[in-house]
């Protein structure tokens with residue numbers, strides 16, 4: 640066991656005892672538990688076991704098996720199909736096609752969809768973001784006031800032969816003009832078996848302890864999807880973990896964790912549904928002069944087209960417009 644793990648165990652052990660002691664003599668008061676620096680990424684709720692807290696502190700992600708029911712996932716899938724067939728129109732929804740497919744001519748409409756973004760106005764899909772079994776975990780990272788900031792259903796297509804189905808290694812925080820990072824978390828649920836063949840998530844454990852790195856388009860011969868920025872430099876020797884998951888398995892991960900996904904080498908579309916949550920008392924930051932300026936400009940450009948407004952809309956506005964409260968009170972986001 641590493642020294643850092645040892646230290647976390649000691650602190651957790653102490654915290655369990657001191658919280659139990661305080662709870663026993665101040666049970667009628669509103670007790671606010673202390674959060675020692677050693678446990679900077681997780682909060683003290685009853686959901687995570689000490690081992691699970693240590694794992695997230697050290698790795699920056701935690702995989703919970705069999706969290707979302709088959710029935711719910713089948714409903715999300717049915718709604719996805721209705722959207723692809725244009726049986727429903729959802730305000731604000733972005734339907735994205737893979738760059739290799741968007742630029743070719745002979746693909747049926749439903750087959751071309753690689754990703755839905757911003758489904759917050761679709762009551763059926765948005766149910767995912769408010770599932771109690773998901774929020775119970777989210778609260779361990781965000782605290783009790785929770786905003787669903789970004790929603791996606793990813794339908795990774797069979798690779799068209801140009802490797803454009805890959806998602807380059809990145810940190811999700813690159814896209815977010817709000818902080819603190821430690822009070823943001825992504826939940827990502829497999830809608831079917833995901834493995835190395837169909838392009839599962841790949842993570843670099845522990846990279847959430849680093850800083851936000853510079854991102855831009857990778858120099859891939861076959862092309863890169865719009866806004867799929869990658870970390871410019873990361874240590875290629877860093878251990879990687881392929882997250883193979885079954886339908887309903889859910890991974891929660893920190894927005895600084897470096898991750899991506901491989902090529903889909905199967906004939907099926909690999910489906911996952913995800914939401915980025917943030918504590919409602921996170922605050923917006925100005926990204927001018929930072930490494931996030933490049934993505935900010937791209938997002939503003941697309942937003943100006945999408946909402947039919949001029950460039951007075953800020954990067955922060957685009958997030959305030961999409962964010963929805965899912966638990967507690969809406970505060971500053």
Ligand SMILES: CCCCCCCCCC(=O)SCCNC(=O)CCNC(=O)[C@H](O)C(C)(C)COP(=O)(O)OP(=O)(O)OC[C@H]1O[C@@H](n2cnc3c(N)ncnc32)[C@H](O)[C@@H]1OP(=O)(O)O
Nearest residue numbers: 733734735736737738741811814863864865866867938941
């Ligand atoms: C705000 C992002 C927040 C993410 C936060 C969490 C971390 C997530 C990490 C990511 O997922 S990053 C990727 C996020 N990607 C996006 O948000 C992109 C969303 N997609 C879109 O906005 C539209 O799909 C897009 C502007 C790319 C295309 O719009 P349309 O569907 O109206 O496309 P249209 O058919 O009119 O084609 C317009 C042009 O876009 C091109 N195009 C279409 N799909 C493309 C694609 N996938 N990649 C690159 N270019 C694409 C298309 O070929 C054409 O090029 P030309 O003008 O040269 O003819």
Ligand SMILES: Nc1ncnc2c1ncn2[C@@H]1O[C@H](COP(=O)(O)OP(=O)(O)OP(=O)(O)O)[C@@H](O)[C@H]1O
Nearest residue numbers: 805806807808835836841857881898899900901902
């Ligand atoms: N040549 C490359 N250059 C940069 N990034 C890459 C390259 N190949 C894969 N990646 C990225 O690495 C991550 C996945 O790694 P992985 O090695 O699993 O993918 P893969 O090479 O497509 O599949 P596999 O190695 O399982 O056959 C993805 O984020 C992918 O985009």
Ligand SMILES: O=C(O)CCC(=O)C(=O)O
Nearest residue numbers: 793806811898899900911
């Ligand atoms: O391939 C995937 O499903 C992961 C995509 C991803 O990391 C993202 O959209 O931020």
Ligand SMILES: [Fe+2]
Nearest residue numbers: 809810811898
């Ligand atoms: Fe991501």
Ligand SMILES: [Mg+2]
Nearest residue numbers: 835841901902
């Ligand atoms: Mg590889």
